[in-house]
Amino acid sequence: MMNFIPPKELTLRGYQADAIEALRSGIRSGVTRQILCAGTGAGKTVCAAHLLREADRKGSYALFLVDRVALVNQTSQTLDDYGIRHGIVQGINERWAPFENVQVCSVQTLARRSLPRDPDLIIYDECHCQYKHTLEYMARYPRAIKIGLTATPFASGMGKHWDGMVNVRSSRLLITDGHLIEPTIYVAKSPDDAELGINKLGEFSDRSASDAGIKIVGDVVAEWIKKTHEHFGGPAKTIVFSPTVAHGRELCDAFAAAGYNFQQVSYEDKSDEERASKIDEFKKPDSLIHGLVSCGVLTKGFDVPDTLIGISCKPYRKSLSSHMQEIGRVMRSHPGKSKALWLDHSGNIERFALDMFDVWENGAGDLSHAEKRDTIARKREAQTREQVVCRECGGVMRGPLCMACGWERPVRSGIVAVDGEMRAFDLGRMAIEARPGLRAECLKRPRSVWDAAVNYCIEHSRGQDCAHHGDPTTHSMNIRPAIPRPSDHPFQPHPTRLI
Numbered sequence: 238m239m240n241f242i243p244p245k246e247l248t249l250r251g252y253q254a255d256a257i258e259a260l261r262s263g264i265r266s267g268v269t270r271q272i273l274c275a276g277t278g279a280g281k282t283v284c285a286a287h288l289l290r291e292a293d294r295k296g297s298y299a300l301f302l303v304d305r306v307a308l309v310n311q312t313s314q315t316l317d318d319y320g321i322r323h324g325i326v327q328g329i330n331e332r333w334a335p336f337e338n339v340q341v342c343s344v345q346t347l348a349r350r351s352l353p354r355d356p357d358l359i360i361y362d363e364c365h366c367q368y369k370h371t372l373e374y375m376a377r378y379p380r381a382i383k384i385g386l387t388a389t390p391f392a393s394g395m396g397k398h399w400d401g402m403v404n405v406r407s408s409r410l411l412i413t414d415g416h417l418i419e420p421t422i423y424v425a426k427s428p429d430d431a432e433l434g435i436n437k438l439g440e441f442s443d444r445s446a447s448d449a450g451i452k453i454v455g456d457v458v459a460e461w462i463k464k465t466h467e468h469f470g471g472p473a474k475t476i477v478f479s480p481t482v483a484h485g486r487e488l489c490d491a492f493a494a495a496g497y498n499f500q501q502v503s504y505e506d507k508s509d510e511e512r513a514s515k516i517d518e519f520k521k522p523d524s525l526i527h528g529l530v531s532c533g534v535l536t537k538g539f540d541v542p543d544t545l546i547g548i549s550c551k552p553y554r555k556s557l558s559s560h561m562q563e564i565g566r567v568m569r570s571h572p573g574k575s576k577a578l579w580l581d582h583s584g585n586i587e588r589f590a591l592d593m594f595d596v597w598e599n600g601a602g603d604l605s606h607a608e609k610r611d612t613i614a615r616k617r618e619a620q621t622r623e624q625v626v627c628r629e630c631g632g633v634m635r636g637p638l639c640m641a642c643g644w645e646r647p648v649r650s651g652i653v654a655v656d657g658e659m660r661a662f663d664l665g666r667m668a669i670e671a672r673p674g675l676r677a678e679c680l681k682r683p684r685s686v687w688d689a690a691v692n693y694c695i696e697h698s699r700g701q702d703c704a705h706h707g708d709p710t711t712h713s714m715n716i717r718p719a720i721p722r723p724s725d726h727p728f729q730p731h732p733t734r735l736i
């Protein structure tokens with residue numbers, strides 16, 4: 238006899254309930270094709286499960302469309318966990334039960350199979366992929382309510398297939414709430430754009446990215462060793478995004494030569510079992526695999542929340558979606574995880590950081606704006622580099638502050654350029670952890686930053702020069718000594734101070 242496991246309770250967080258209500262209000266006003274834009278950690282799956290359960294309760298016929306078998310199984314498992322009865326439309330599957338109200342469907346199978354009822358609700362997972370068959374299938378049922386799920390609604394043409402978009406919650410708020418971890422990002426050595434060829438879609442060609450990338454595998458390994466020891470005191474669970482199988486192999490060999498176990502998963506794996514067994518091993522808390530190198534297989538549906546480091550070796554020219562899907566893999570929260578690193582060896586950060594930060598802060602924006610984000614070819618320019626990369630440590634700047642070491646760009650007249658527009662910063666609010674001219678070594682120790690700042694205030698109130706840490710006459714920060722002394726934890730600028 239099977240053991241009965243009571244279903245997991247399906248409770249929505251407040252903002253998830255608000256998002257569902259916003260969808261309902263859209264439907265009431267006649268908008269039948271809406272996108273639910275939910276970034277990593279916003280709870281896309283739980284929202285979808287809620288919609289399916291409600292449909293089931295009302296006796297509606299609801300289809301959940303996914304494009305890969307692995308995602309069919311994953312979704313079915315989630316619905317089982319919540320006790321939501323459903324059938325599966327995928328190949329020859331023992332759970333074929335077309336009279337259940339809820340159906341989890343592989344789009345490939347659905348294109349060739351008839352169902353007993355017309356759908357009342359169609360939920361399209363990862364709708365930015367815009368598969369032709371799926372879009373055609375949806376168009377066949379004009380009266381059905383359609384909801385597209387995605388974290389990155391940036392694909393050109395989405396405006397043609399969808400009429401509205403609901404943003405679940407910005408990544409910034411999820412980070413503030415502790416549902417998501419903002420990675421510390423370092424911009425490391427990467428191939429020059431001139432070395433990269435362009436394919437017919439206007440993206441960098443994998444072949445050229447691979448050839449150029451292979452020349453710097455030694456730098457990738459050295460950077461990882463340095464950073465993983467600096468931040469985690471030893472090897473930490475890592476995923477690598479690689480342009481080709483050949484590049485991934487070179488990289489695994491270079492890691493092996495340095496004494497670390499990196500394994501590749503790719504579309505060239507001999508069997509699904511072989512790939513699954515590597516991923517299963519990697520998922521273990523004490524995995525023997527230090528790093529998993531992905532060639533085109535880990536961006537969708539791969540969820541190992543205790544991954545602490547991501548390495549980007551596959552350059553993108555236009556696809557903000559791909560970049561954000563990749564970095565999202567290290568941002569999941571997990572018990573005991575307080576930090577994540579992103580090591581950029583592709584140049585993607587210089588190309589996409591400002592767009593990415595905009596989406597993190599403000600959400601994807603309206604659909605007409607969002608759907609252009611994957612179509613613009615980005616260039617790496619000295620001006621962007623200046624704006625994004627810390628001169629002291631290679632970390633990534635948010636506004637005038639380095640998120641990795643706390644260095645602050647010297648400010649002239651209290652005005653700095655952010656996102657291409659001039660914006661005045663309230664320097665009093667900018668916190669006292671960092672000030673211009675401080676060296677990175679000093680900033681790693683919060684107490685010395687504090688002491689330097691206090692010193693600076695005291696010296697300045699007497700009208701004297703500060704005795705150390707650079708020339709104080711070149712800056713004009715309004716430091717308020719009333720801010721509490723920072724703890725002795727490693728220096729971590731609080732992200733909310735920037736907004």
Ligand SMILES: [Zn+2]
Pocket residue numbers: 627628629630631632633639640641642643644677
């Ligand atoms: Zn820095």
